[in-house]
Amino acid sequence: MGVDYYNILKVNRNANDEDLKKSYRRLAMKWHPDKNPNNKKEAEAKFKHISEAYDVLSDPQKRAVYNQYGEEGLKGVPPPGSRSNFSNGNSSAQSDFHFNPRNAEDIFAEFLGSSPFGIGSMRRGRSVRFQPDSGISGGFGGPENVFRSYSEGVGAGRGVSRKPAPVESKLACSLEELYNGSTRKMKVSRNVVNANGRLISETEIFTIDVKPGWKKGTKITFPDKGSEQVNQLPADLVFVIDEKPHDIYKRDGSDLIVNQKVSLAEALSGTTVNLITLDGRELNIPVNDIVSPGFEIVIEKEGMPIVKERGKKGNLRLKFEVEFPARLTAEQQAGIKHILGG
Template sequence: MGVDYYEILKVNKNATDDDLKKAYRKLAMKWHPDKNPTNKNEAEAQFKQISEAYEAIYSIFLSFLVLNDPQKRAIYDQYGEEGLKDLPPPGSSGGSSGFNPRNAKDIFAEFFGSSPFGFGSTGPGQSMRCQSDGGGMFGGFTGADNIFRTYSEGTSAMPRKPPPIESKLPCSLEELYSGSTRKMKISRTVMDGNGRAIPETEILTIDVKPGWKKGTKITFTDKGNEQPNQLPADLVFVIDEKPHDIYKRDGNDLLLVHHRVSLAEALGGTTVNLTTLDGRKLSIPVTDIVSPGYELVVAREGMPIVKELGNRGDLKIKFEVKFPTKLTSEQRAGLRRALGG
C-alpha cells in the first residue's frame, strides 16, 4: 500500500475535520526544522511528510463532503497514495495526477497566519495551491527561497515559549534509596484544530532513580498549558525529600544522630541494631569507647551514588551518652576502683 497517511498523522480512518487539523497542528509545530536545529535534516523530511499526509487526507475529506464522492476514500484505503495520485482533482472532469500537494509552507501558514517561524503567510501573488518552485514535491525548501532560515532572517518572531511550570515531587528517603515509579495525573489546556482552548488530562510516568537528590528536575517537554500563538510550556517536576524518622541525608551519606547509649555501654561496648532503608537488619558492634564527639562510620551503607553504579556513601552514627542521675556509694567506689581514680 505504500505510505500510510493516517499513520503519519496518528489519526484513524474515521477522523473528522477537527481531528485532522489538531493532528497536523501538533505535529507540524513539533517537527518544524527551525524548532529542531540539531537534527534539521530529519525534521525537514518529517515536516514535508506531515504536510503531504494532511493534504492527502484533507483532499479525501473535501471530496466526500463537498463533492459527495465517497469512492475517493475507499480507493485510498485500498490502493494507498498511488491510487490517490491517479484520481482527478476535486471538481475536475478527469485527468491524471490529480493529487498535487501544496507547498508545505502554504499549509503551515494557513494554520498559523503570519508564520511564527519567519516565512510569512500566503498573500497576494502566492497561490494557495502552488506548484513546486524549488525542486521536489514541496518547492521552496531549497535554493534562495529557503524557508528554513534562522529566526533573525525572518519577518516575524519565533512563538514565545512560556517559562517552565514547576511542581514539587515529594519522595520518601526509602524511594530515593531504592528507586520507585510514580504515576502523575496532569490536567492542562491544549489548542484544538480551530485554535480553541480545551482541557486535557494525561498520565505521566516518572522513574525515580536510586540516589536522586533534592532539587533533581524531571522535564516533560511541551506538556504544560498551550496558549494561542505560543509554544507549549514545559512541565518540570522537582524532587523534594520528606523528613525521615531515623535517618538524615548528607549528600551521599546517611546520618544517624543522637543514638543513645548508657554510660556502661559507652565504656564497656555495645551493639547498634538498625533497619536499613531497604529493609535489611544490621547489627553493628561498638568496641571503641564512646567519648564526646565520637562517630562510628559504617562504609557503603549510605545512599546510592547516581554516577557510580553499585557504589554507596557511608552510614555515620553519632552517639549521645545517657549519664545516670544517681549513684550509690558502692557504685561510686566501684567506679573509682575500675577507673583508677
C-alpha cells in the first residue's frame, strides 16, 4: 500500500471522525515546525505527512480510494495486478476521482479555524505557505523575519493573536532542597482547547528537578503549558523558585550566614560552636579569639553549591553577637576589675 496513513496518524482502520480529529490535533501541534526550532527539517516532513494523512482519511471519497487502492490509487496509478480495470472506467470508486493534495498549513488552519502560532487568519489566498524545499532560511513559511512580523502583531486586524504573558507560580523550596537538590512534582489544572475547539479542563503533573545551588527567582519554563484560549497561542507555564526561611542559616548569594550569640564569658574565654550542616554533617567550630563587636569567622567551602562551577561552594560565615548580662553584683564587678586590671 506504500505510505500507511493510519500509522502516520496513530489510529486504527476503523477510526471515526472524532478519533481522526483528536489524533490529528495532538500530532499536528506536536510537530508544527514553529514548535520545533531545533529540528525544523524533521518537523516539517512529519507535519506535512500528518496533515496529508488527515486530509485523506477525513474525506470519505479519498479514504475509500485509499483503502481499496492505496497511495498509488490516490495518484491515479494502477496498482500491480489491476490491469486495465483500474483506469478504464470499470471501477466506479476510481473512474472520476482526482486527488489534489492540499497545503499542510492550510489543512492545519482550516481544522483549527486559525493558526495558534501567530501566523495570521490563514484565509485562502493569504496563508503563509509551508515550503520545506524553498531554500529560504527558516524553512517554514518563508524567511524567519516574515514569520516574526506576523507573530508580533504587524498584521493587526487580520486575526493575528499575540502570545499571552506567561502563567507564573511560586515553587517554595527549603534551604536543604536548594543545597542538596530535589525532585518536585507539581499538579496543575488548566484549560485546553479540545479537538472540537471547545475549552475543557485537564490536570497534568509536572516534574521539576531542583538543581543544587539554585537561587530564589530561578525560573523553570514549560513552553505552551499554560491555559489555552480559542484562536490564541497557549501561554507558557513558569515555576519561580522561592526560598523558605531557615531557623539557623540565612543565604547571601553563595554564602551561608549564621548569627551566633555567645555570652560575655564565652566571648572572653572562648567557646565551641556546634552546627548541623544542610546535608546532615556535624561541624564543631572552636572559637579561641576574643569575640568583639563585628567579629566574624569564615569557613571556606561550607556555603551553598555554585551552579555554574561544578564542585565549588561558597563560604560559611559566623557572625557573633555578645550577650551582656543585665546586671552584676558588687562582688562580680570587683572580681572583673581585679581580673582585667581595672
